[in-house]
Structure formats: C-alpha cells, structure tokens
Amino acid sequence: xxxxxxxxxxxxxxxxxTPASQAAATATSQSAATELIDKLGLHVADxxxxxxxGWRPPRVVLINKEMEELLPALKQAAPGVRLIELSAATPxxxxxxxxTIGVCSAEVLAQAKQLQWIQWPAAGVxxxxxxxxxxxxxxxxxxxxxxxxxSMAEHVLxxxxxxxxxxxxxxxxxxxxxxxxxxxxxxxxxxxxxTVLVAGLGGIGTEVARRAHxxxxxxxxxxxxxxxxxDFVSYVGLPDELLKLxxxxxxxxxxxxxxxxxxxxxxxxxxxxxxxxxxxxxxxxGRSTATADLIDALKSGRLAGAGLDVTDPEPLPADSxxxxxxxxxxxxxxxxxxxxSQEQRNAVLVENLRRYAAGEPMLSVVDxxxxx
Numbered sequence: 357x358x359x360x361x362x363x364x365x366x367x368x369x370x371x372x373x374t375p376a377s378q379a380a381a382t383a384t385s386q387s388a389a390t391e392l393i394d395k396l397g398l399h400v401a402d403x404x405x406x407x408x409x410g411w412r413p414p415r416v417v418l419i420n421k422e423m424e425e426l427l428p429a430l431k432q433a434a435p436g437v438r439l440i441e442l443s444a445a446t447p448x449x450x451x452x453x454x455x456t457i458g459v460c461s462a463e464v465l466a467q468a469k470q471l472q473w474i475q476w477p478a479a480g481v482x483x484x485x486x487x488x489x490x491x492x493x494x495x496x497x498x499x500x501x502x503x504x505x506x507s508m509a510e511h512v513l514x515x516x517x518x519x520x521x522x523x524x525x526x527x528x529x530x531x532x533x534x535x536x537x538x539x540x541x542x543x544x545x546x547x548x549x550x551t552v553l554v555a556g557l558g559g560i561g562t563e564v565a566r567r568a569h570x571x572x573x574x575x576x577x578x579x580x581x582x583x584x585x586x587d588f589v590s591y592v593g594l595p596d597e598l599l600k601l602x603x604x605x606x607x608x609x610x611x612x613x614x615x616x617x618x619x620x621x622x623x624x625x626x627x628x629x630x631x632x633x634x635x636x637x638x639x640x641x642g643r644s645t646a647t648a649d650l651i652d653a654l655k656s657g658r659l660a661g662a663g664l665d666v667t668d669p670e671p672l673p674a675d676s677x678x679x680x681x682x683x684x685x686x687x688x689x690x691x692x693x694x695x696x697s698q699e700q701r702n703a704v705l706v707e708n709l710r711r712y713a714a715g716e717p718m719l720s721v722v723d724x725x726x727x728x
Contacts, residue, residue: 389707392700396502396559398719406715408496410472414713416449418442418468420458420477426702430457433710455712457705460484472496475708476722477701479504479559480641482614485727497722498708502559503700504692508639508665509563511691512609513571515637515663516552518685520545548572553605555621556612556640557585557592558728564609565589576601580617580726595621599629607635613728614641622646627653633660639691642668647678654681665691 393400405411416438423430423441430439440449442459450464455473465471465487473496476484481499484490490497518524522542529536552568554561557579565575569588576591578598585592593601595617602608608630612618622636623646630636636659638645647668653659661683667676670689678684708719722728 386707386710389703392503392703392707393719396505396700397562398502398704399721400719401717401721404715404717405473405496405712408472411715412454412472413715414454414473416440416452416454417709418445418450418453418456418459418464422477423458423705426705429702429706430709433706434713437709437713455709457709460487462487462489465489473498473712473718475705476500477705480613481722482641482727485722485724490724495724496718497724498718498720499722500701500704501720501728503704504697505559505563507694507697508560508691509567511665511687512564512637512639512663513567515665515685516547516568516607516635519635519661519663519683520547522683524683524685550574550606551576551604552607552609553577553601554589554609554611555598556610556618557589558611558613560639561609561611562586564611573607576605599626602626602629603631605630605634607637610636610638610640610644612640612644614643615727618644620644620646622650624649624652627658630658632658635659635661635663637663638667639665642666642670647676651677651681654678654684661685665689 392398414434414437417434418440419427419430419442421441421443427439442464447467450467451469453468453471455475456464456468456471457475458477460474460476460483466489474484476497476499479499479501481497484497489495521544525542547568548571551574554565554575554577557565557577561577561579565577565586566588569575575589576593577585577589578593578595578601579585580595583592583594598621610622612621618641621644622638627649636650645668650662654662663685664678665687666689667678667686672678672686678686704719711718
C-alpha cells in the first residue's frame with residue numbers, strides 16, 4: 357500500500373465502530389503519520405507538550421467549520437475531548453477552551469483565557485502571529501509546513517514550463533483555430549541549463565529546488581536559518597544576498613513566509629537587478645511583492661513573464677492590470693489544492709491533536725517571534 361492510500365485508509369478507518377477496530381485504526385494512523393514525518397522531513401519538537409508550563413490533558417478544543425469533515429478522526433485521536441465547532445460554541449465553551457484548530461481570531465483569543473495550543477491549518481501563519489496574545493502568553497503554535505510542498509512545487513514547475521514555452525500564445529491560437537507560421541511564433545526556451553533562484557529554502561522551496569534540479573537546472577537559494585541545504589542546491593545564501601543572486605537568475609521563485617523582513621522585498625530595486633528576460637514565480641505570500649513595481653517590470657519588458665498564485669491584494673481586483681498583461685499566469689491561491697496535499701494536511705492535524713492530548717512532542721512548532 358503506498359503512502360497516499362495508507363493515509364486515506366487510516367483516516368477513514370478511524371470511524372470504525374468496534375473498540376478492536378478502532379485500536380487497529382489508531383495504530384494504522386500513527387504508522388502512516390510516522391511515514392509522513394519521514395517522507396516530508398517534518399520537525400518533531402524536542403520538548404514533550406506535557407513539559408510546557410500550563411499543559412494539561414485538553415478537555416475543550418474549538419475547531420473551524422472547515423474541519424467538520426475531520427471530526428470523526430479528530431474524536432478518535434483524542435477520546436473524551438469535546439470538539440466544538442466555533443459557531444456553535446457558547447461564551448463558556450470559548451472561555452474553557454484548551455486548544456483551537458483553525459481558529460486564531462483576536463476575539464476568540466481574548467475570551468479563551470485557558471488556551472494553550474493553536475493548530476493552524478496552513479503553512480503561512482502571518483495572520484495568526486500578528487495577534488499580540490500569542491507573544492504575551494507564549495502560546496504553542498503549530499502549522500502544516502511541508503505538507504503542501506510537493507503539490508505547490510509541481511504548480512511552480514507547471515508555471516515555469518507554461519511561461520517558457522509560451523503556452524498562453526498557443527492556446528489563443530488554438531481557440532481561433534489558427535496554425536501559426538513557425539517564423540511568427542514566440543521563441544521557446546528549455547529549462548535545462550537555466551539558473552533558478554529559490555527565495556526561501558523551506559519546505560516548499562526545497563521541493564521546488566528538488567524538481568528544478570531533476571530537470572537539469574542550476575539551483576541557488578536563500579534562507580534565513582543558515583547556509584545549509586541539500587546537495588541539489590549548489591549555493592545557499594542568506595536573505596541579504598537576494599539581489600546578488602538575482603542578477604544571474606533566469607527564474608526567481610518566491611517561497612518566502614510573510615514576516616517584517618520579507619514584506620515588499622520583491623520591489624523596484626529587485627526587478628531592476630534581474631537580467632532582461634527573467635521570469636518571476638510567486639507562491640509565497642502576496643505582500644512580499646510590491647504589486648505596482650511588478651506591473652512596471654512586466655510592462656517595461658524587463659520581466660519576460662510572471663506566474664502568480666498569490667497576489668496583493670487577494671482577491672485580485674478585476675481592474676488590476678495584471679489580468680491583462682501578456683505572459684502572466686494567475687491562479688487564485690490554489691497551488692496546494694490537491695487530493696494528496698489535503699490527505700497530508702489532514703494526517704498531520706489528526707496526529708498533532710493525538711500528540712497534544714497525550715503530552716507528546718508536537719510536529720511543526722512555529723517560532724512565533726520569527727513568524728514561521
């Protein structure tokens with residue numbers, strides 16, 4: 357049984373009705389989670405949850421409405437815990453909550469005086485870490501980093517291929533039933549031999565780098581945590597080397613989290629640094645890119661094209677020039693919306709609830725001060 361089937365089967369089996377089958381399903385789920393940890397390189401905390409100040413076996417956990425389909429699996433992971441969908445929670449329920457899954461609003465945090473742990477249902481936690489309560493009370497925050505990396509990396513490679521092969525042009529010709537003359541078509545480009553700069557060599561960036569290297573690309577990267585990196589990345593620089601590395605890049609892929617340091621870093625100075633004909637792909641956070649500067653770089657021809665799964669603002673307004681610029685691909689923040697990615701996210705959500713209830717080391721703990 358492959359990992360994808362095992363994860364799906366484990367989650368479905370958790371709704372089994374007999375104690376024996378439930379125990380077997382739990383063991384299967386934990387085994388699948390262990391495989392997923394190894395496969396994705398998920399970080400396991402050094403400190404067990406039970407050793408954190410204020411920890412106790414959770415009694416009330418608030419969940420986002422989007423988590424309802426996972427309710428049977430979550431109940432099996434933490435028997436005896438009351439899992440309450442936020443819209444159905446009373447003020448007393450919120451005040452008694454020990455944890456939340458997918459809930460991090462200022463209103464709830466102000467009322468949830470017993471709160472110790474927040475599980476965020478995505479990789480980017482910028483909307484959550486901006487809440488002062490997290491810093492003041494030193495709450496435990498975990499996310500779903502790396503679970504979406506493989507799917508998002510495939511999205512990036514799809515954009516790189518579509519842009520360099522000018523699929524947009526050929527699709528327009530197809531819609532018009534027009535066989536364009538060879539001397540009238542755009543010049544196609546190979547990815548092999550090209551240099552790609554991955555800005556943000558985290559879980560997503562590493563998967564992008566892995567696939568780009570497999571296609572014969574020369575891969576360089578930046579990362580905030582240090583210069584170490586996998587063998588398929590030829591050079592890993594610190595964030596202050598972004599402009600230096602961008603000068604020689606044919607493609608730049610934005611995989612950065614949104615922090616104070618990354619807000620607006622892809623700006624006029626950055627785009628002016630790129631070699632003419634470079635491409636910009638963004639799957640990190642929209643606010644890391646200065647939209648007006650990106651538009652100017654595209655209109656001037658400095659950029660050959662852009663692939664955007666994230667924008668600033670989101671949703672992108674209908675009157676934005678980005679919609680109508682040639683050789684720009686826009687997808688509505690959907691690069692992780694695949695069945696495989698969803699299964700992996702669900703598996704980590706369920707496993708982290710089990711771990712917290714048991715007081716075990718948690719997966720994917722966020723450094724609240726750093727913002728990722």
